[in-house]
Amino acid sequence: MVATAKQRVVIVGAGFGGLAAAKSLADANVEITIIDRSNHHLFQPLLYQVATAGLNPSDIAQPIRKILAKQQNCRPVLGEVTIVDKDAQVVETTAGPFEYDYLIVATGATHAYFGNDHWEAHAPGLKTIEDALTIRRRTLLAFEKAEVATSEVERERLMTFVVVGAGPTGVEMAGAIREIATRTLHRDFKHIDTTTQSQVILIEAGPAVLPPFPPKLQESATRQLAKMAVDIRTDTMVTDIDADGVTTTMGYIPAGTVVWAAGVSASPLGEALGGEVDRSGRAVVEKDLSLAGFPNIFVVGDVASVIDGANITVPGVAPAAEQGGQHAAACIEADLAGSARQSFIYTDKGSMATIGRSKAVAMIGDKIQFGGYLAWALWGLVHVASLIGFRSKARTLSSWIWQYLTDQRGARLITGDHPTHQDL
Amino acid sequence: MVATAKQRVVIVGAGFGGLAAAKSLADANVEITIIDRSNHHLFQPLLYQVATAGLNPSDIAQPIRKILAKQQNCRPVLGEVTIVDKDAQVVETTAGPFEYDYLIVATGATHAYFGNDHWEAHAPGLKTIEDALTIRRRTLLAFEKAEVATSEVERERLMTFVVVGAGPTGVEMAGAIREIATRTLHRDFKHIDTTTQSQVILIEAGPAVLPPFPPKLQESATRQLAKMAVDIRTDTMVTDIDADGVTTTMGYIPAGTVVWAAGVSASPLGEALGGEVDRSGRAVVEKDLSLAGFPNIFVVGDVASVIDGANITVPGVAPAAEQGGQHAAACIEADLAGSARQSFIYTDKGSMATIGRSKAVAMIGDKIQFGGYLAWALWGLVHVASLIGFRSKARTLSSWIWQYLTDQRGARLITGDHPTHQDL
Numbered sequence: 073m074v075a076t077a078k079q080r081v082v083i084v085g086a087g088f089g090g091l092a093a094a095k096s097l098a099d100a101n102v103e104i105t106i107i108d109r110s111n112h113h114l115f116q117p118l119l120y121q122v123a124t125a126g127l128n129p130s131d132i133a134q135p136i137r138k139i140l141a142k143q144q145n146c147r148p149v150l151g152e153v154t155i156v157d158k159d160a161q162v163v164e165t166t167a168g169p170f171e172y173d174y175l176i177v178a179t180g181a182t183h184a185y186f187g188n189d190h191w192e193a194h195a196p197g198l199k200t201i202e203d204a205l206t207i208r209r210r211t212l213l214a215f216e217k218a219e220v221a222t223s224e225v226e227r228e229r230l231m232t233f234v235v236v237g238a239g240p241t242g243v244e245m246a247g248a249i250r251e252i253a254t255r256t257l258h259r260d261f262k263h264i265d266t267t268t269q270s271q272v273i274l275i276e277a278g279p280a281v282l283p284p285f286p287p288k289l290q291e292s293a294t295r296q297l298a299k300m301a302v303d304i305r306t307d308t309m310v311t312d313i314d315a316d317g318v319t320t321t322m323g324y325i326p327a328g329t330v331v332w333a334a335g336v337s338a339s340p341l342g343e344a345l346g347g348e349v350d351r352s353g354r355a356v357v358e359k360d361l362s363l364a365g366f367p368n369i370f371v372v373g374d375v376a377s378v379i380d381g382a383n384i385t386v387p388g389v390a391p392a393a394e395q396g397g398q399h400a401a402a403c404i405e406a407d408l409a410g411s412a413r414q415s416f417i418y419t420d421k422g423s424m425a426t427i428g429r430s431k432a433v434a435m436i437g438d439k440i441q442f443g444g445y446l447a448w449a450l451w452g453l454v455h456v457a458s459l460i461g462f463r464s465k466a467r468t469l470s471s472w473i474w475q476y477l478t479d480q481r482g483a484r485l486i487t488g489d490h491p492t493h494q495d496l
Numbered sequence: 497m498v499a500t501a502k503q504r505v506v507i508v509g510a511g512f513g514g515l516a517a518a519k520s521l522a523d524a525n526v527e528i529t530i531i532d533r534s535n536h537h538l539f540q541p542l543l544y545q546v547a548t549a550g551l552n553p554s555d556i557a558q559p560i561r562k563i564l565a566k567q568q569n570c571r572p573v574l575g576e577v578t579i580v581d582k583d584a585q586v587v588e589t590t591a592g593p594f595e596y597d598y599l600i601v602a603t604g605a606t607h608a609y610f611g612n613d614h615w616e617a618h619a620p621g622l623k624t625i626e627d628a629l630t631i632r633r634r635t636l637l638a639f640e641k642a643e644v645a646t647s648e649v650e651r652e653r654l655m656t657f658v659v660v661g662a663g664p665t666g667v668e669m670a671g672a673i674r675e676i677a678t679r680t681l682h683r684d685f686k687h688i689d690t691t692t693q694s695q696v697i698l699i700e701a702g703p704a705v706l707p708p709f710p711p712k713l714q715e716s717a718t719r720q721l722a723k724m725a726v727d728i729r730t731d732t733m734v735t736d737i738d739a740d741g742v743t744t745t746m747g748y749i750p751a752g753t754v755v756w757a758a759g760v761s762a763s764p765l766g767e768a769l770g771g772e773v774d775r776s777g778r779a780v781v782e783k784d785l786s787l788a789g790f791p792n793i794f795v796v797g798d799v800a801s802v803i804d805g806a807n808i809t810v811p812g813v814a815p816a817a818e819q820g821g822q823h824a825a826a827c828i829e830a831d832l833a834g835s836a837r838q839s840f841i842y843t844d845k846g847s848m849a850t851i852g853r854s855k856a857v858a859m860i861g862d863k864i865q866f867g868g869y870l871a872w873a874l875w876g877l878v879h880v881a882s883l884i885g886f887r888s889k890a891r892t893l894s895s896w897i898w899q900y901l902t903d904q905r906g907a908r909l910i911t912g913d914h915p916t917h918q919d920l
Contacts, residue, residue, distance in 0.1 A: 111640060111910040128552045130907040137684040138908065147686045150640040150910075167644040201911050216535060216574040220591040260561040262571045463898060463906055467891075474887060482887055483554040484562065486535040486574075487625050 078103045081404060082163050082172035084153050084341065086113050086136045088390045089178035089373030092397030094146050100405055104146040105170050107163070111135055111150050114201065115459055117390060118468070120241055122204035123331075124248035125212065125256075125481040129201045131467045134460050153179075156345060158366055174368050176400050177341055177355070181374035181388060184337035184352070191313040195330035198241060205487060207331055211249060212486045214328040215270075219261050230328035231270040234318050236310050237334030238276035239283060240425040243293060245331050246274040247428035250300045255429075255479040273303045273325060275318070277334075280306060282425055282433070284387070289433040292443035296431040310334070336388070342375040350377040359415035360403050361396055370403065372396030381415030390458075392418055424451045429476070502527045505828060506587050506596035508577050508765065510537050510560045512814045513602035513797030516821030518570050524829055528570040529594050531587070535559055535574050538625065539883055541814060542892070544665055546628035547755075548672035549636065549680075549905040553625045555891045558884050577603075580769060582790055598792050600824050601765055601779070605798035605812065608761035608776070615737040619754035622665055629911060631755055635673060636910050638752040639681060642688050654752035655694040658742050660734050661758030662700035663707060664849040667717060669755050670698040671852035674724045679853075679903040697727045697749060699742070701758075704730060706849055706857070708811070713857040716867035720855040734758070760812070766799040774801040783839035784827050785820055794827065796820030805839030814882075816842055848875045853900070 079102045083090045086108040094106050112133040121127040136148045151167030156175070163170045183197025196206045211233065218230040231253075235246045253270040260266075274281070274297065280290040281297065281304060297304055305322065312319035317326040338353040347363050348356040354377035355363060361376065363369040373393030378386040386392045395418060403413045422436040426448060434447035452472065459465050471482055503526045507514045510532040518530050536557040545551040560572045575591030580599070587594045607621025620630045635657065642654040655677075659670045677694040684690075698705070698721065704714040705721065705728060721728055729746065736743035741750040762777040771787050772780040778801035779787060785800065787793040797817030802810040810816045819842060827837045846860040850872060858871035876896065883889050895906055 111636060111908075128554055128907075129911065130552055130909055133909055135684075135908045137681075138904070141684045149644060150637075151644070168646065201909070205911075212535060213574075220573060220575065222592065257561075260559075260565045463904070466894075467906075470890075480562070480887070482891075483552075484535075484559045485554055485557055485625070487553065487629075 079173040079404070079408065080105070080171060081174045081176065082107065082170050083176045083178060084108075084163065085178035085180060085339075085373070085375075086110075086148070087116075087178060087180050087373060087393065089180075089393035089397040090176065091136075091139065092394040093176050093178065093372065093401045094140060094143070094397075096398045096401030097404065098143050098145070100145070100401070100408065102145060102174075102404070102408075104143075105149055106136065106140070106146060107149045107151050107153060107165055107167070107170070108136055109150070109152040110200070111137070112201075113139060113460065115464075116199070117458075118455060119198055119201075119204050120244045120248060122201065122483070123198055123207040123211075123245065124252060125208055125484045126248070126475055127468060127471055128483050129204070131464055131471065132459065133201060134464065139460060153341060156341070158346065158369065161368070172368075174404050175370070176397070177345065177369065177371045177375060178373045178393065178397060179339035179341045179375050180393075181336040181338050181352075183332055184335045185332070186335060188313075191332070194313045194315055195236060195318075195332040197332040198245070208483070209486050209488050210329050211252065212484060215253075215257060215261065215264070215266060216486070217328070218264050218269075220263075225326075227264065227269070229316065229326040231264065231266070232317075232325065232327040232329075233270070233272045234325055234327040234330045235272065235274050236318070236330065236332050238274050238278075238281035238304070238306070239333060242274060242276070242331075242333035243281055243297065243425055243427055245333060246272050246302045247297065247300060247426070247431065250302055251428050252481065254300075256481050256484070271301075271303055273305060273327070275308050275310060275320060276304070276306045277309045278306065285423065285425070285433065286435065286441060289435060289441050289443060293425065293427060293433050296427045296433075296443065300428055300431070336374070338375045342371070345369070345371065352377075360413045361400055361416050362403070370400035372400050378416065378418075380418045382417055384418055386416075386418045389423075391421060395419060424454065426451045503597040503828070503832065504529070504595060505598045505600065506531065506594050507600045507602060508532075508587065509602035509604060509763075509797070509799075510534075510572070511540070511602060511604050511797060511817065513604075513817035513821040514600065515560075515563065516818040517600050517602065517796065517825045518564060518567070518821075520822045520825030521828065522567050522569070524569070524825070524832065526569060526598075526828065526832075529573055530560065530564070530570060531573045531575050531577060531589055531591070531594065532560055533574070533576040534624070535561070536625075537563060537884065539888075540623070541882075542879060543622055543625075543628050544668045544672060546625065546907070547622055547631040547635075547669065548676060549632055549908045550672070550899055551892060551895055552907050553628070555888055555895065556883065557625060558888065563884060577765060580765070582770070582793065585792070596792075598828050599794070600821070601769065601793065601795045601799060602797045602817065602821060603763035603765045603799050604817075605760040605762050605776075607756055608759045609756070610759060612737075615756070618737045618739055619660060619742075619756040621756040622669070632907070633910050633912050634753045635676065636908060639677075639685065639688070639690060639694075640910070641752070642693075643685050644687075649750075651688065652693070653741065653750040655688065655690070656741075656749065656751040656753075657694070657696045658749055658751040658754045659696065659698050660742070660754065660756050662698050662702075662705040662728070662730070663757060666698060666700070666755075666757035667705055667721065667849055667851055669757060670696050670726045671721065671724060671850070671855065674726055675852050676905065678724075680905050680908070695725075695727055697729060697751070699732050699734060699744060700728070700730045701733045702730065709847065709849070709857065710859065710865060713859060713865050713867060717849065717851060717857050720851045720857075720867065724852055724855070760798070762799045766795070769793070769795065776801075784837045785824055785840050786827070794824035796824050802840065802842075804842045806841055808842055808844075810840075810842045813847075815845060819843060848878065850875045
């Protein structure tokens with residue numbers, strides 16, 4: 073290969089996939105531009121803790137610029153992609169156009185309401201810091217409004233929390249709201265008893281909680297949730313959501329707060345790339361994670377539909393996105409070195425979900441499965457270790473220790489303009 | 497006095513004044529309702545550090561319920577007062593009506609634009625957490641936009657920050673923005689040089705910075721600001737503010753970010769009480785802090801215009817509000833005990849203003865005046881000690897130590913829906 077001008081790599085999205093790609097190319101002879109519509113990389117696995125007042129946004133979010141400040145060949149840009157012109161090899165963004173030789177699309181997924189977008193106003197999902205602060209505000213406001221409610225029916229409605237979807241996020245949210253009611257707020261109100269009068273209902277369309285987990289761990293999670301008095305309703309589908317509650321195939325549930333944890337779809341860029349997409353709008357990619365017919369465009373993480381070199385369907389989880397980003401970087405380095413690209417092979421290190429204080433389930437590989445205190449401790453250890461930077465690790469760990477010792481949640485703030493005017 | 501039903505005390509506002517009143521009545525035989533439109537008490541003296549990404553909102557804000565959880569005779573209510581009916585002795589709120597025997601109004605002040613309310617959209621003030629997050633977003637976004645600006649003129653405009661008003665808040669904001677540019681961000685951008693290309697202009701209508709301070713400290717503050725290259729423009733009045741900059745009596749200044757620290761006026765409740773008010777809308781009160789003709793209504797803190805028992809005009813600062821709240825409580829206890837009320841006497845413990853790293857001015861009483869490192873250390877000590885609760889103290893102190901050692905600001909997040917779509 074003849075030495076030419078530096079290859080320009082444009083990465084769209086600075087989540088787990090995009091950031092891993094950028095870092096993997098730190099020593100490559102390329103010019104990287106990484107574009108994100110936020111100025112921060114968000115550690116999404118702990119976002120539910122921001123929504124439930126346990127952590128501050130800045131504990132789990134770092135400025136992309138700061139993470140990459142020392143990487144000389146990488147320039148972060150705050151902007152949103154509007155058009156990808158595959159023939160001209162240009163990405164148009166709100167911050168101007170960027171030409172590329174290689175493009176890595178890592179724009180992730182967002183919550184999906186399956187054609188019922190009007191549900192979003194009543195049942196926010198949990199993908200961004202703004203989402204988390206909205207859910208935090210509504211949850212805390214519900215108790216405040218219940219305290220001054222004048223009718224018993226209204227008070228009961230306000231103290232009913234419905235979580236739709238019993239995947240890891242739904243289970244975590246249900247457990248955390250129950251803990252707020254029983255452990256954090258139980259002494260703070262004079263008129264309502266948050267422990268006995270509030271209820272958390274977890275709705276799942278499938279037959280069990282934590283659908284992707286093996287039956288043994290599903291049963292363990294069910295037992296642990298029941299111990300916290302979370303009301304689990306499996307085989308139940310949501311058919312409508314309005315300002316006052318949730319309509320399901322098993323009847324209407326009046327509720328003051330509804331959280332959506334039921335479905336995700338790929339970012340619109342998956343479809344906008346113009347290739348084949350799956351049912352969730354994810355771009356179907358080749359074994360090397362490139363787009364069919366465009367070997368210079370890679371799609372990684374939740375926006376890609378991947379069957380890897382071992383014929384495994386790659387799940388939409390953070391480690392898979394990181395591995396995808398690293399693989400795309402490796403393919404570019406292979407091209408530059410004139411060697412052959414490898415197929416992507418996903419390494420599954422295991423799965424975990426936390427439920428509450430000393431409550432969780434974990435599996436390492438297929439064989440080792442366990443629940444309870446040990447799973448919870450492992451979950452905490454792995455998540456703190458995965459956070460970027462000493463400051464985030466230290467603040468998250470100290471917040472958890474504080475919460476464990478005092479049952480207080482440090483970020484119990486209702487924010488947003490004129491909170492008293494906000495509708496529930 | 498014959499023992500009758502418990503006296504009902506309604507406190508409006510849970511800032512320094514209202515909270516001090518509630519706590520002072522902890523052992524009194526009364527029923528207290530404390531109403532605030534936020535769920536949190538805010539430590540306003542450090543709010544500028546939230547606006548400049550140094551602290552998290554929850555470091556300086558605590559849930560009112562949590563602060564008062566152990567006080568059995570006090571019930572916090574989240575609500576906004578709409579009407580005070582002095583004859584019927586009822587406060588109407590968004591959370592329902594509350595009857596009172598005693599009313600303590602402690603609703604504070606808000607920023608005032610002297611009849612130019614349309615300036616607010618371009619030049620936010622700094623009174624609430626939402627204000628602080630707005631200023632934080634705009635300040636950080638300005639650098640992001642400058643990085644991708646296509647014209648030199650626009651880049652220069654985006655990197656110009658104007659602070660209107662050189663009181664303590666204005667001086668603190670100007671110093672902190674300059675530190676963000678020179679110490680925090682200076683290695684993070686590839687196209688702009690934040691140290692040399694950005695400028696902070698501090699506009700003051702009067703002849704010197706820190707108007708209420710003695711000349712010696714004004715000169716010290718001016719020297720310390722100049723050392724940081726803050727461009728001080730005294731004897732300059734703002735005549736208009738638009739989306740692109742600030743018009744002053746000394747010419748037009750194109751600016752990407754404008755912060756309003758120039759004026760405050762009392763909360764509207766000061767006037768709504770129907771008594772005499774001063775130029776800033778503050779309710780003029782008697783020597784015992786009660787409203788003329790209504791000995792059962794007290795007005796304390798920034799919403800009151802007070803000339804105390806020693807004929808001192810009481811300033812609008814946190815310690816004065818606290819002392820006022822304590823005095824109102826003492827008057828109620830005197831009434832209950834059948835003894836005479838005392839006149840309010842304000843105790844001035846001193847004043848401080850911080851400018852930046854190792855830069856501040858302080859005075860203790862009238863005599864002891866000093867600036868620089870010692871003033872800065874004292875400022876930090878007093879403010880950490882004044883925060884409510886161990887957690888806030890620990891987190892604020894650790895954030896400051898972290899920032900001092902690394903020059904990094906932990907809360908460097910641009911939040912708000914779709915930040916890339918926000919106008920500057």
